[in-house]
Each structure stands twice: as structure tokens, then as C-alpha cells.
Amino acid sequence: MIDFRYHLVSLASVLIALAIGIVLGAGPLKEGISESLNSQVVQLRAEKQDLRTQLDAANSSIDTHQSFDKTVLPAAVAGRLADRTVVVVALPNADSGVTTSSEDTLGAAGASLQGPVQIGEKWTDTSEAASSERAGVATTIAGALGLRTTATGDDLLNDVLGATLLTKVTDATAEPAIPEDRRRASWDALRTAGLVAGDYPSTPGSLAVVIGAPEVKVPTATSTGAQSLPSLAALAGALDAAGTGAVLTAQIDPKATDSTSVIAAARGESALRQRLSTVDDAGSSIGQISIVWALVEQAAGRVGQYGLLSGARAVFPSAG
Structure with a gap:
């Protein structure tokens, strides 16, 4: 049978670990986590802008080709x-x-x-x-x-x-x-x-x-x-x-x-x-x-x- 004191020690250990986590998260680690998240957000925004630029370029290319096709096709078959x-x-x-x-x-x-x-x-x-x-x-x-x-x-x-x-x-x-x-x-x-x-x-x-x-x-x-x-x-x-x-x-x-x-x-x-x-x-x-x-x-x-x-x-x- 496990001694009741064992349970008290285990519970105390959990509470101490939780307290340490809260202290570190609000203190020394807070700045690092925040910087990491901010960096990821900036990176995602840059990637989104890059994809938008690529999409705009692709759409422009498609429009150009379609315009070219509409011009060339009638001339290629005329008469x-x-x-x-x-x-x-x-x-x-x-x-x-x-x-x-x-x-x-x-x-x-x-x-x-x-x-x-x-x-x-x-x-x-x-x-x-x-x-x-x-x-x-x-x-x-x-x-x-x-x-x-x-x-x-x-x-x-x-x-x-x-x-x-x-x-x-x-x-x-x-x-x-x-x-x-x-x-x-x-x-x-x-x-x-x-x-x-x-x-x-x-x-x-x-x-x-x-x-x-x-x-x-x-x-x-x-x-x-x-x-x-x-x-x-x-x-x-x-x-x-x-x-x-x-x-x-x-x-x-x-x-x-x-x-x-x-x-x-x-x-x-x-x-x-x-x-x-x-x-x-x-x-x-x-x-x-x-x-x-x-x-x-x-x-x-x-x-x-x-x-x-x-x-x-x-x-x-x-x-x-």
C-alpha cells in the first residue's frame, strides 16, 4: 500500500513544476517565445506576398497569351x-x-x-x-x-x-x-x-x-x-x-x-x-x-x- 506521504510529495512536485513554468513563461522565456511567434508571422506574410506576386504574374501571362491567341487565330485560318x-x-x-x-x-x-x-x-x-x-x-x-x-x-x-x-x-x-x-x-x-x-x-x-x-x-x-x-x-x-x-x-x-x-x-x-x-x-x-x-x-x-x-x-x- 502506497504511503499517504508519497502522494503529498508527488502533488507538491507537480505544483512546484507548474509554478516554475509560470514564472519562466512570464519572465525569461516570454521574450523568446514572443520573438519566435513574431518571426513566424513575418515569414508567413512574406510568403503570402510572394505567392500573390507569382499569381498576378501567372494571370498576366495567361491574359497575354489569350489576347495573342485571339489575334493570331483568325489570321491563321482566314480564307x-x-x-x-x-x-x-x-x-x-x-x-x-x-x-x-x-x-x-x-x-x-x-x-x-x-x-x-x-x-x-x-x-x-x-x-x-x-x-x-x-x-x-x-x-x-x-x-x-x-x-x-x-x-x-x-x-x-x-x-x-x-x-x-x-x-x-x-x-x-x-x-x-x-x-x-x-x-x-x-x-x-x-x-x-x-x-x-x-x-x-x-x-x-x-x-x-x-x-x-x-x-x-x-x-x-x-x-x-x-x-x-x-x-x-x-x-x-x-x-x-x-x-x-x-x-x-x-x-x-x-x-x-x-x-x-x-x-x-x-x-x-x-x-x-x-x-x-x-x-x-x-x-x-x-x-x-x-x-x-x-x-x-x-x-x-x-x-x-x-x-x-x-x-x-x-x-x-x-x-x-
Whole structure:
């Protein structure tokens, strides 16, 4: 059993230590603690001011670059697509900002715009019922359009859309390959089936800009999003074949490691890569210029893969 005097000694020791701490804190140590705290406050204020200066400099740099972009972009594209009709096609989940920017840039390049045409989610629905419905719609429209093709299923549907939106005819005075009344009937049938949306493109284009989604997260190799990408890339390829050329574009995060995109799907298919141009940084001014210059290349029978991602052969096309 512990002696009561032991408790008294322990309590006295605690009280003496507390008293010494109070005396030192209010006396010899007070000045040191105060100086240390003041020094830390001064240092933090200096660091805050330094960060503010860096932020102001960064904002000023961004404003300067944006001002430069706004000045250079119109000059870089001016007149390059004069007398060209370009159809803008937005794939499911396409970035509306990229779509708007692309339309503005194409307009600045002198293009006559048609669209944007929105591709519906039903276009890539993998269910058996949806696939069967698309095949039936495609067969009916293809017959009405008078298409001569051996394609079936979704490949035939892609050809139907291509014939509805585009033509290889470059002479503005020549008759389009498909009469306007048949094109209109095809559009109405596709829209009624929920496959497309938007205003009817009254004039067939010779070139197309196809805008994809920023990226598709792929948790598994068999995910629905991943399975739709090759189909959408094939659609872009069909639009390229139906006209004088096409560019598939999107704004893809170059740092993304757990995702893929329709751009990657197109670049991964050798047959598409050899005839369909792609631009993976459409959200930037350089990307917007690349879209126009790539269309010019397409009209001249050339092809290229541009941007910052794997598969890009150059950051941007040649201005020649």
C-alpha cells in the first residue's frame, strides 16, 4: 500500500513544476517565445506576398497569351476554307464548348457551315433490339436513297448518314449526288428513329468536322463506353469517305491514364489512320487552327494525326 506521504510529495512536485513554468513563461522565456511567434508571422506574410506576386504574374501571362491567341487565330485560318461547305457532327457527349469554338473557327476560315448534327445515344446502343432496329432503318433508307453498297448493319447506317450529309461534288453549280428530296426524307427518318438531332443540313457538305467526347472512363475492357468507341470512329471514317475529307477532333487530357477516347480508337485502326485526320487538343487555339489546316490537307488528299497524345505525328499541320 502506497504511503499517504508519497502522494503529498508527488502533488507538491507537480505544483512546484507548474509554478516554475509560470514564472519562466512570464519572465525569461516570454521574450523568446514572443520573438519566435513574431518571426513566424513575418515569414508567413512574406510568403503570402510572394505567392500573390507569382499569381498576378501567372494571370498576366495567361491574359497575354489569350489576347495573342485571339489575334493570331483568325489570321491563321482566314480564307482557308472559302467556298467550302463543312458539316459539323457532334458525337454523343461531345463537349459543347469545343463544338461552339470549332464553329466559330470554321466561320472565321470562310467556311459555309451546316449543323451541328447531334448523333444520338441509340447509334451505339449494343442491345440486340437496338441493333436490329438500326439495321432495319438503314436498309429502308439506303433503298430510298438508291445507295449501291454491300455494307450491312451499322456500316450501312454509317453510309446512309454520309450520303445524307456529304457529297464529293466540289463544283457549286453541279447537282449533288443524292437529290435534295431524298436527302430530306433520309434525315427525317433518322431523326424519327432517334438516331440524330439538330436542324436539317439543307446543303450537303464536302468536308466534315466530327467532334468527340473529351474521354471515356474505362473501368473494364468490356464496358459499354469502351465498346462504342470503335463504332464512333468507324462513323467518322464513313463521313470521310462520303465527302472530300473529314477531321475527327476532341479535347483529350494528355495526363489521363485510366481512360481512352474516340481519337485513340481511330488512331489505333490502321485503315482509318491512313485516311482520317485527327486533332486531340481542340480546346486550345493551336488545336482550333489544326482543325482548319487539317481540313485543307484533307481536301488536297493528305492526312495527318495532330496534337499531344500517343499516335500524334506532329503538334500541328504544316501551314503549306
